Amino acid sequence: MISPLIVLFHLGLSLETRTTAVTAKFPIPTIWAEPDSVVTKGQAVTIWCLGTPEAQEYYLYKEESSKPFKTQSLLKPWNKANFSxxxxxxxxxxxxxxxxxxxxxxxxxxxxxxxxxxxxxxxPNISALPSSLVTSGENVTLQCSSHQGYGRYILTKEGEKNVSWTQDSQKQPNGHFLALFPVGPVTSKHRGAFRCYGYYKRTSRMWSVPSETLNLLLSDSHSQDHTVENIIRMTVAGLVLVILGILLLEAQNGQRSPQGSVWR
Known part of the structure; x- marks a missing residue:
């Protein structure tokens, strides 16, 4: 007679093996948005879901909802679906x-x-302290501010998706709300165009109109030194030429003076 414990043991192994095999068939899908996950009001966006070639239906859910936000059934097996x-x-x-x-x-x-x-x-407004022209190796602070009572500011860099910095704002004596973003020591990777957005903490996914673009420019201190040196060299060379010209004129005048006395 087979022991019930042995039967249960074998059933357990069988179930565990089958569960593992089924799970192994289903890689976790990948989700992303095009053109970007930060979308201007009124514009279109497409959400993509990447699965496997065996997938027949894709379901898009929003937050805690128990019902699909959108569903897409594929006419033939395909490895991804899009939701517009x-x-x-x-x-x-x-x-x-x-x-x-x-x-x-x-x-x-x-x-x-x-x-x-x-x-x-x-x-909001965006500015750089002390200047948007920064020498390599120095520090700069990007400042976002507004008279609106934004609880936080988001600083973004153009051309770099999913890269942003967040800071709580502080109310200033003049009534404006301001956040500071320290940057540095500055290298070539910091060069580029920056913008900031403001939002209220209670509606953290509704951002303001973007600020104007601030271009962070990088100057090389060694290049500046060479420029100054070149200017000094050119100035000295110019002075030398002027002095040589004066000496040449005086020499010529000195040669003409005796000839003038003979004619008299």
Whole structure:
């Protein structure tokens, strides 16, 4: 007679092996947004979900909702699906994740994608202290400010997706709300165009209109030294030429003076 414990042991091994095999078939899907996860109000955005060629349906969920935000069934097996939001509003901002389903079962959900909508409230100001022209190796501070009571500011660099810096704002005696972003020691990687956004803490995915662009320029101190040296050399050479010209004129005048006395 077979012991019940042995049967349960074998069943347990069988279930564990099958669960592992099924899980191994389902890589976690990848989620991203195009053209970007930071979207201007009224513009279109596409959310992509990358799964496996065996996937037949993809499901897009928003935050804590138990119902799919969007569903896409594929006519043929394919490894990705896209979900379009043709007109971005504040109601579309939030956290998203996706699943896919194949004949073998469900995948795990993807990582979370945060969609942010911009274009609300007035644009903040951006400036650099002491200057936007910085010598290599020095420090500079980028400043975002506004008369609006933004709780936080976001500093972004153009051309670099998913790269941003966040700082709480501080109210100033003049009534403006300001945040400072220290940068440095400055190298060539810091060169570029920066913008800042403001938002209220209670609506952290609704950002303001972006500030004007601030171009951070880098100057090399060695290049400046060579420039000064070249200017000094050119000045000295010019003075030498002037002195030589004066001496030459005096020599010529000295040769003409005796001839003039003979004619008299």
């Amino acid at each position: 939001i043709p007109f971005m509003t504040e109601y579309d901002a939030g956290l998203y994740h996706c699943y896919y389903h194949s004949p073998a079962g469900w995948s795990e959900h993807s990582n979370f994608l945060e969609l942010v909508v911009t274009g609300f409230y007035s644009k």
